[in-house]
């Protein structure tokens with residue numbers, strides 16, 4: 001099946017042509033990138049922006065000369081781009097090494113405001129980067145940690161339990177937007193509401209959600225939200241949103257010469273400028289995707305290109321996510337149906353298509369046939385030899401794999417579908433997996 005035959009929402013041939021990495025082969029097989037949850041591929045424009053910065057503008061920031069001024073302007077542009085992506089103000093956007101480093105820094109600063117007897121809530125479903133920094137802070141400050149549990153049968157957050165763990169002593173609720181292991185999308189708006197009702201801060205990890213759904217921090221009303229651009233077609237960097245009031249009131253651990261102005265007081269040392277240059281290009285990639293799909297959505301007869309260009313960047317990003325969502329949904333349905341037909345294959349998380357709004361297109365599976373050759377690592381290795389890039393293990397969702405008692409036997413095999421994947425890839429993957437497990 002040609003890639004153009006997939007789903008009307010997206011022009012897959014033109015999308016894939018923008019990602020040079022997608023043309024690779026492994027042992028003569030076309031490479032199939034189902035490793036998006038670990039990091040997505042980047043379009044040519046991101047590569048160009050990074051190398052272009054190093055060629056023309058490479059300098060430290062804050063200097064009174066041309067390349068330094070261009071560097072400052074480039075960082076400001078990237079901040080504005082991320083503000084459109086997240087729906088916030090540009091001075092509420094901070095750049096850092098990655099989500100984990102940003103969260104450690106923010107957890108220490110938040111900890112300065114806490115005292116023994118205060119409480120925080122973390123979840124069993126989260127990636128450890130939204131757990132361990134809070135555990136460390138709690139240990140240092142004498143703060144009590146409460147865990148929100150999950151429903152084992154579908155790997156969704158137990159919202160009644162979460163609500164019960166929040167009380168008048170709760171100062172912070174740390175929760176994920178989507179699980180990087182089993183794909184569950186949490187009711188984040190409700191989590192923020194519960195936190196705020198108790199006077200607590202809400203810290204949201206949107207790293208896994210970023211490539212799959214529209215993030216709107218204004219609508220969520222969260223206090224902090226963190227994501228990583230390398231998960232949504234950009235460079236290896238982390239981005240943190242914080243409400244202005246918090247960024248102004250709270251005290252970062254910072255060097256004295258660094259300005260007290262927000263957001264800069266939260267950005268420590270020299271940033272990764274070349275990668276920040278790639279962020280604007282990644283956001284523009286989304287916006288162009290939206291500009292191309294939106295007119296067609298309005299009218300099957302098509303719209304003049306000028307109508308597409310009239311969209312604001314934020315509106316274009318919204319349109320892109322709508323189209324991405326439709327495409328991923330079709331991929332997910334096909335993958336789920338195929339996986340369900342493989343005997344002794346257990347699928348973790350939501351499997352009922354009528355509930356697919358509660359999940360994204362990341363699947364965790366295990367063969368339950370007792371064959372050690374079918375554990376996640378040997379399976380991922382055999383698939384990898386045929387060009388299928390999946391992942392095995394816990395992907396740092398350690399609390400989940402321990403809770404479900406799969407940690408000692410290799411965790412899960414994770415299949416991550418993003419919008420540049422095709423139905424043809426899904427079909428070929430299912431055929432290869434069936435052959436490997438002889439189903």
Ligand SMILES: Cc1ncc(COP(=O)(O)O)c(C=O)c1O
Nearest residue numbers: 098099100127129180207208228
């Ligand atoms: C859900 C989730 N949170 C946090 C992280 C950590 O992100 P980073 O690598 O930017 O520190 C990851 C990385 O895989 C993730 O999937």
